[in-house]
Amino acid sequence: DAGVIQSPRHEVTEMGQEVTLRCKPISGHDYLFWYRQTMMRGLELLIYFNNNVPIDDSGMPEDRFSAKMPNASFSTLKIQPSEPRDSAVYFCASSRPLQEQYFGPGTRLTVT
Amino acid sequence: QKEVEQDPGPLSVPEGAIVSLNCTYSNSAFQYFMWYRQYSRKGPELLMYTYSSGNKEDGRFTAQVDKSSKYISLFIRDSQPSDSATYLCAMISLTGGFKTIFGAGTRLFVKA
Numbered sequence: 265d266a267g268v269i270q271s272p273r274h275e276v277t278e279m280g281q282e283v284t285l286r287c288k289p290i291s292g293h294d295y296l297f298w299y300r301q302t303m304m305r306g307l308e309l310l311i312y313f314n315n316n317v318p319i320d321d322s323g324m325p326e327d328r329f330s331a332k333m334p335n336a337s338f339s340t341l342k343i344q345p346s347e348p349r350d351s352a353v354y355f356c357a358s359s360r361p362l363q364e365q366y367f368g369p370g371t372r373l374t375v376t
Numbered sequence: 377q378k379e380v381e382q383d384p385g386p387l388s389v390p391e392g393a394i395v396s397l398n399c400t401y402s403n404s405a406f407q408y409f410m411w412y413r414q415y416s417r418k419g420p421e422l423l424m425y426t427y428s429s430g431n432k433e434d435g436r437f438t439a440q441v442d443k444s445s446k447y448i449s450l451f452i453r454d455s456q457p458s459d460s461a462t463y464l465c466a467m468i469s470l471t472g473g474f475k476t477i478f479g480a481g482t483r484l485f486v487k488a
Contacts, residue, residue, distance in 0.1 A: 268419075295474060306384075306480035307420070307464060320475055355419050361474060362408065367419030 268368035270356050276374045282344040285371045288337055289358030297365060298331055298341050299355040307355070313339065346375045379403050382465055382479030391488050395452040399465035399479045402446065406477075408468040409441050411450045414481065415461045423463070424450065455486045 269288040277283055289296045297312040311321040316333045324331070328347070333339040343350055351374050357365040382399045389395055397411075408427055412420035424439040426432045432439045440449040448467075452459055465479040 297476075307478045309475065309478075312475065314474070357419070362468065364410065364422035364425060365420075365476065367421070370417075370419055 268356055268358055268366050270354075270368035270371050272371060273369060274372045274374075276376065277346055278376055279347055280345045281375075282342065283346045283350075283373060283375075285341040285343075285354050285356075285373070287339045287341070287356030287368060289339070289356070290366055291337065293358035293360055293366070295359045295361065295365075296333060296339050297355075297357040297359075298339070299357065299367075300352045301355060301370070302352045310341070343373075346373075348375045351375050377402060380465065380467060380477050380479045383482055384480050386483040386485060388485040388487065389455055391455060391457060391486055393455050393486070395450075395455050395459070395484060395486075397450040397452075397463050397465075397482050397484070399448050400446055401448075401467055401477075403467075403469055403477075404443075404446065405469040405471045406467040407470055409439070409448050410466040410468075410476075411437075411439055412464045412466055412478075413461045414464060420464055452484075455484075457486050457488045460484055460486050 271286045298310040301307045310323045311331045313333045331341045353370045355370045357367045359365040380401045411424040413423045414420040426439050429441045429443045436453045438451040462481040462483050464481040466476050
């Protein structure tokens with residue numbers, strides 16, 4: 265298996281623009297997680313899905329953030345409009361129930 | 377107060393030293409405990425996974441869980457420069473659904 269795939273790997277955008285991050289989980293994994301990592305705040309869970317259904321989105325910072333999982337092999341995290349404070353590394357991870365999470369390589373987002 | 381507390385370091389040790397990394401937690405419902413290792417510009421990878429109180433050993437690594445004190449540790453024996461990374465503790469509480477809470481991560485530098 266290729267592991268968790270994320271795209272793009274790097275994204276530089278201007279404040280106010282829409283940003284869409286993409287994730288393909290490992291086949292057969294029921295859970296998908298979106299995290300944000302910064303030096304100041306560490307690794308923060310934004311939202312997670314079980315069988316394509318959002319279970320807990322309490323970590324989503326604002327209404328500017330939204331996530332979807334239209335099928336078992338694809339998820340998106342969208343930020344609209346983006347702000348400089350959204351600059352971070354965004355990780356997608358997938359797992360089976362109570363098993364280890366496999367992380368993707370991350371998307372490094374810079375909002376200027 | 378954060379649910380999981382972890383000293384961010386950095387921690388710098390000479391090659392061959394024994395390293396002790398620790399986390400404390402406040403939620404007694406946490407039942408599964410993990411240590412992830414994250415190299416620079418990579419996603420975290422699972423290092424150790426334990427369920428009950430006690431010790432679990434894997435090569436140079438030993439994970440220790442003390443549920444009565446709400447304290448977990450990771451020991452690295454004969455540390456190597458290749459161990460230089462950020463180590464994140466993580467915990468799962470079944471009462472809150474399958475939600476993993478990560479510590480802030482401790483940056484470790486092993487000097488040759």
